Amino acid sequence: MEKHNDYKLKNPVDRMEKGSKMAKKGQMAIFIIVAIAIVALILLIAFYPRIRSVVTGGELTSSNFIKSCIGSDVQTNMELMNNQGGYISPEGFYVYNGKKLKFLCYTNEYYKTCVVQDPAVVSHYEKELANAIKSKAAQCYADMKTQYQKQGYSVSGILRDVKVELTDKSVNVLFDAPLSISKESTSTYNGVTIQIDSKIYNLLSIVQSIVEFEAYYGDSETTNYIQYYPDLKIEKIKQSDGTKVYKVSDVISKEEFDFASRSLSWPPGYEGVNAK
Amino acid sequence: MNKHKLLIFALLSLFLFVFVSGGVFAVNATVCCQKTTSNLYCQNVPSDQCAAGSLQTPSACSQTSFCKAGYCYDSRQGNCMSNTPKVVCDLNNESWTETEPASCGLGCCILGDQAAFVPLVRCKILAGFLGIQANYNKQITNEVSCVLSVQGQVKGACVYESEFEKTCKFTTMSDCTSGSNASITNATFYKGKLCSAPELGTICGKTKETMCLPGKDEIYFKDSCGNPANIYDASKINDVDYWSNIKTKLESCGPSASNGNSKSCGNCNYLLGSFCRDSKDAGSSASYGDNICADLNCKNTQNRNSYKHGESWCVYNDAGKTGTGNTAVGARFYKHICINGEEVLEQCADFKQEECIEDKINTSLGSFSQAACRVNRWQDCLVQTEKQDCENLDKRDCLWKEGIALNVNSGSGACVPKNTPGLKFWDSEGDASSVCAQANAQCVVKFEKGLFGGEKCKDNCECLTDSWAKQRNDICMAIGDCGSKINWLGDKGYKTGYNVTISASSSKS
Numbered sequence: 001m002e003k004h005n006d007y008k009l010k011n012p013v014d015r016m017e018k019g020s021k022m023a024k025k026g027q028m029a030i031f032i033i034v035a036i037a038i039v040a041l042i043l044l045i046a047f048y049p050r051i052r053s054v055v056t057g058g059e060l061t062s063s064n065f066i067k068s069c070i071g072s073d074v075q076t077n078m079e080l081m082n083n084q085g086g087y088i089s090p091e092g093f094y095v096y097n098g099k100k101l102k103f104l105c106y107t108n109e110y111y112k113t114c115v116v117q118d119p120a121v122v123s124h125y126e127k128e129l130a131n132a133i134k135s136k137a138a139q140c141y142a143d144m145k146t147q148y149q150k151q152g153y154s155v156s157g158i159l160r161d162v163k164v165e166l167t168d169k170s171v172n173v174l175f176d177a178p179l180s181i182s183k184e185s186t187s188t189y190n191g192v193t194i195q196i197d198s199k200i201y202n203l204l205s206i207v208q209s210i211v212e213f214e215a216y217y218g219d220s221e222t223t224n225y226i227q228y229y230p231d232l233k234i235e236k237i238k239q240s241d242g243t244k245v246y247k248v249s250d251v252i253s254k255e256e257f258d259f260a261s262r263s264l265s266w267p268p269g270y271e272g273v274n275a276k
Numbered sequence: 277m278n279k280h281k282l283l284i285f286a287l288l289s290l291f292l293f294v295f296v297s298g299g300v301f302a303v304n305a306t307v308c309c310q311k312t313t314s315n316l317y318c319q320n321v322p323s324d325q326c327a328a329g330s331l332q333t334p335s336a337c338s339q340t341s342f343c344k345a346g347y348c349y350d351s352r353q354g355n356c357m358s359n360t361p362k363v364v365c366d367l368n369n370e371s372w373t374e375t376e377p378a379s380c381g382l383g384c385c386i387l388g389d390q391a392a393f394v395p396l397v398r399c400k401i402l403a404g405f406l407g408i409q410a411n412y413n414k415q416i417t418n419e420v421s422c423v424l425s426v427q428g429q430v431k432g433a434c435v436y437e438s439e440f441e442k443t444c445k446f447t448t449m450s451d452c453t454s455g456s457n458a459s460i461t462n463a464t465f466y467k468g469k470l471c472s473a474p475e476l477g478t479i480c481g482k483t484k485e486t487m488c489l490p491g492k493d494e495i496y497f498k499d500s501c502g503n504p505a506n507i508y509d510a511s512k513i514n515d516v517d518y519w520s521n522i523k524t525k526l527e528s529c530g531p532s533a534s535n536g537n538s539k540s541c542g543n544c545n546y547l548l549g550s551f552c553r554d555s556k557d558a559g560s561s562a563s564y565g566d567n568i569c570a571d572l573n574c575k576n577t578q579n580r581n582s583y584k585h586g587e588s589w590c591v592y593n594d595a596g597k598t599g600t601g602n603t604a605v606g607a608r609f610y611k612h613i614c615i616n617g618e619e620v621l622e623q624c625a626d627f628k629q630e631e632c633i634e635d636k637i638n639t640s641l642g643s644f645s646q647a648a649c650r651v652n653r654w655q656d657c658l659v660q661t662e663k664q665d666c667e668n669l670d671k672r673d674c675l676w677k678e679g680i681a682l683n684v685n686s687g688s689g690a691c692v693p694k695n696t697p698g699l700k701f702w703d704s705e706g707d708a709s710s711v712c713a714q715a716n717a718q719c720v721v722k723f724e725k726g727l728f729g730g731e732k733c734k735d736n737c738e739c740l741t742d743s744w745a746k747q748r749n750d751i752c753m754a755i756g757d758c759g760s761k762i763n764w765l766g767d768k769g770y771k772t773g774y775n776v777t778i779s780a781s782s783s784k785s
Contacts, residue, residue: 091315108312108319115318115337119348119357120368126352168405208355215359222622223646226586226615230551230572233615240626251616252557266651268627269699269756270711 062144066175067194069140070133074173074196077132082200085118085259086125086207088132092117094260096237096245101260103243104207105214110242113218114263121208122166122201130164133173137162141177154182166201199231199250203257206232206248211261214244218264242266308337310363318343318361337361346374354397356380383414384422389448390491391426393419406490409457431522433471435478436463444471444478446503470506472499473520482519486542486565488552494525495542495552495567508542510563532641536571538562544569547641549585574614583614588647590632591621595766601675601692601754603628605701606764611647624649627698631673654693658682658714658755666691677754680747683717692754699757712758715751719744745776 077088084090085102093100104121105114118124141159148155157179165172175192206225213220222234235247242265249256307323310331318337319325326332337343341362348357348365349372356376357365365372385392385399388408392399396412403410416422434445434452438459451457452465466473471480480501486508487498497505497519505519507528512518525531529541534548539562544550550569555561558570572585579591591612596604609624609632624630634647657674660666666676677690701708719739723731738744752759752774760773 092312092317103316106316106319108316108321113359115316115343115345116348116357116360116364117317118368119360119365120350120353120355120370122355123350123352123370124368208357212357212359215357221648223586223588223613226613230546230616233618233620235620236622238623238625242625252553266625266627266629268629268706269697270655270707 062179062189062192063194065144065147066140066173066192067196069143070136070173070194071196073133073136074129074171077129078171078198078200081125081128081132082255082257086121086128086204086257088128094239094243094245094262096239096258096260099258101245101258103262104211104259105261105263107262110265110267112264113216114214114261116211116215118211121211122204125200125204126164126166129171130162130173133164134162137173137175141175148181152183156180166198166204168201169197169199170195171198171200172196197253199253199255200257202229202232203248203250203255206234207246207257207259210234210246210248214261214263219244240268305334307332307334308340308343310342317364317367331363344374346372347376347380348372349377349379351379351397354379354395354399354401356395381414383412384416384425386411386413386426388451389426389429389431391422393422430467432465432467433469433473433476433478434460434463434465435471435476436460442476442478444476444480444501444503446471446499446505468522470499470520470522471501471503472505474516475520482514484513484564486562486567488554488567493544493546493551494528495544495562495565495569498565508562508565508567510540513564534571534573535569536573538569542567542569545641546572546585547639547644549573551585572614572616574617574619577614577619578612583619583645585614585616587645588613588634589645590634590647592632594764595762596764598631599675599694601677601694601696602750602761603695604764604766605698605757605761605769608764609649611649622649627700628652628695629697631695652693652695652697654695654697657691657693660691663689663691675754677750680751682714682751682755690751690754692751696754697756701757708757711756712752715748715755715758717748717751740778745774748776749774 081088083099085093085104087102090100090102092103092106094103102118104118105116107114138159145155145157157177159175159177161176163174163176165174173194173196177191179189181187206229209225210220222236225232225234231250231252233249233251237245237247239245243260243262245258245260247256247258305323306320307326309319309321309323309326311317311327312319312321312325313327315327320337323332331342333340338345343361343363345359345361346365348360348368348370350357350370356379360372362372379397380395382393382395383399385394385402387403387406387410392402394402399410399412413425416425430449431447432449434447435442436445437443445452445460449465449467452460452463466476469476471478472482478501480499480503482505483498483500485498486495487504489496489504495508497508499505506512506523507525509518509529511529525543528543529535530538530543534545534550535541535543536550537558537560542552542562544552549572551572552567553570555566555568558568560568562568573582574585575582577583579589583589589612591610592598592607593610594604594607596602596607607628608626609628609630611622611624611632613620613622624632629652630649631652632647633650634645636643636645653672654674656672657666660672660674663676666672666674673694674691675694677692678688680690681688682690699708699711700706719736721733721737721739722735724734725731733740749759753761758773760769762768
């Protein structure tokens with residue numbers, strides 16, 4: 001009985017405590033919702049221009065859209081090319097650690113300097129990268145037009161060409177695509193250019209110089225380059241068959257370009273000594 | 277009639293022989309191939325290694341019209357690549373000429389206070405990157421004169437009005453007064469002054485910020501207009517004179533030290549192994565600003581020595597000794613280089629076809645070690661019969677072994693490679709067996725029978741001693757990977773490496 005009373009006596013208190021706890025929880029939830037709403041409002045105010053730039057017209061929108069669409073594709077293709085001597089599908093390569101390194105200079109003979117296989121490393125890189133991203137670029141351009149149309153814009157224009165231009169600080173992708181966007185007023189653009197930070201131009205210039213040395217002298221002196229370029233690192237790994245694997249990298253940006261060369265090599269032992 | 281038949285048969289046989297041998301010759305003959313089956317251009321290879329449809333000529337590539345080497349000019353980049361085959365240049369849609377075209381001619385490209393000895397088109401591209409106007413001088417005909425031409429340019433504060441404000445640019449006198457810079461008009465140049473000098477009365481003042489400049493080792497203070505001031509020195513952050521007048525490197529803090537990782541001094545010195553870098557990249561920060569003299573030197577390297585950035589040195593870590601005519605099998609010479617605080621190794625050619633040489637240059641800033649992989653000139657050692665010729669370091673890298681000869685009794689000594697060349701002894705088609713066989717020797721020992729029985733050695737008795745066998749083994753080991761050698765790990769072979777066979781033959785004389 002006492003137990004029962006106890007129960008009866010205790011029960012309202014418990015209920016009261018429970019009720020106040022629930023009320024507190026409810027208040028907390030309201031506070032949290034209000035806080036979230038305030039934060040969302042602040043974020044909206046802070047990033048409104050950026051959000052607006054994606055959904056409204058203007059060149060900034062076009063380049064932002066294109067950059068977000070194709071940027072990763074450019075990076076992926078560059079990484080592949082950098083690992084393969086500047087080629088997407090190299091022909092005439094040396095397999096090193098499972099990677100196909102394009103021979104930028106090669107001779108099959110002993111005691112001879114190599115024959116240049118790629119005389120314009122930078123220009124070739126630009127063309128190769130432009131070809132590699134062409135289909136994705138077309139898709140991004142079409143997607144951008146669709147996006148504008150969804151926003152109620154009338155869009156006209158065609159993608160005539162995609163070019164890649166390397167500079168000392170960036171990789172520029174140029175969309176030769178005249179574009180006309182109209183809703184209440186009409187805006188016309190000659191094209192879109194996107195910039196991706198990269199030091200690949202500087203690395204390729206060094207590579208070109210190494211290839212020239214390989215073709216002329218049969219070898220290159222890596223320490224000479226280091227004296228002039230503080231951010232540069234060059235590794236030369238000599239293979240048993242006379243092939244040299246070069247790894248040219250920027251110690252700050254961590255970008256690396258690998259290629260192979262075979263020049264002025266000697267056979268093992270006495271092979272060809274008399275022929276020489 | 278039979279004679280005729282015989283003649284016809286002989287002629288047919290001759291024809292067949294010529295045809296078949298001609299065919300064989302055609303298959304194996306070396307040709308200049310435009311493109312090989314391995315997709316490489318302009319190689320002298322057997323004709324069966326030419327890609328289908330590829331041009332080929334039975335002569336050296338240098339003699340062909342399609343693979344002749346010349347100059348390939350890349351008009352977009354303004355670069356010239358010499359020694360390029362015509363076909364390779366054409367495939368890249370560049371222009372090829374046999375002789376150097378005028379567009380490849382070099383001149384001095386002056387870009388502000390920097391210079392480059394490059395072709396004109398390249399100069400314009402470089403100017404575009406820097407956003408400045410280039411001054412191209414073809415009269416300067418070498419790189420050293422070109423670099424020197426921009427040194428010693430008078431620098432100072434260029435004061436001018438912009439948007440109703442008296443502003444300033446720290447530049448050269450020619451840039452300030454020549455009118456080449458469109459943004460600067462009616463400027464006054466103050467030689468040796470900094471833009472932050474209070475007496476100039478410009479809007480530029482001192483800050484606590486620093487900056488790295490292209491082509492310069494040091495960290496510089498940055499004024500409020502973004503101009504470089506003097507070399508960063510934490511103790512001079514409020515020094516009016518230091519913010520007013522140009523101070524030379526020698527007048528700045530720690531002029532003879534590298535100042536690597538110094539928090540207070542930005543007088544970095546690339547030759548001593550420090551360079552202006554962003555604190556984030558360098559991993560440490562200075563008392564003021566976002567830059568620091570990053571320490572690029574290598575400490576406690578593999579040989580427990582410390583080296584400066586850019587220094588290189590030789591390392592031989594394999595078993596055995598070098599330069600004694602008995603280099604271990606599979607051993608290799610290595611050149612180590614210190615690059616940005618990292619020890620990078622570069623192998624010399626395999627099979628000991630290259631060896632590493634090193635020396636030190638003594639400069640005013642201390643000694644600087646330099647190493648190189650150089651060709652091992654062992655090829656004609658074995659044919660030298662005179663000690664003087666053998667040890668002629670101008671011509672070869674050989675060692676004279678006194679008292680023993682390559683062939684028994686053929687001379688007073690043997691000339692052998694200092695560092696023995698490696699052989700592909702595991703390759704059954706290689707020349708290892710024939711090379712090692714050169715050290716084979718047969719020594720005929722003559723015995724004389726005694727009158728009352730028994731034998732007495734009369735001639736070449738030394739050939740029966742252990743020391744003779746050892747000498748022959750030394751010769752064997754010196755000519756290549758022959759004899760009882762150890763490998764680069766110091767392990768001996770599973771076999772002895774040589775045989776001494778004694779057989780008896782009786783003859784009367």
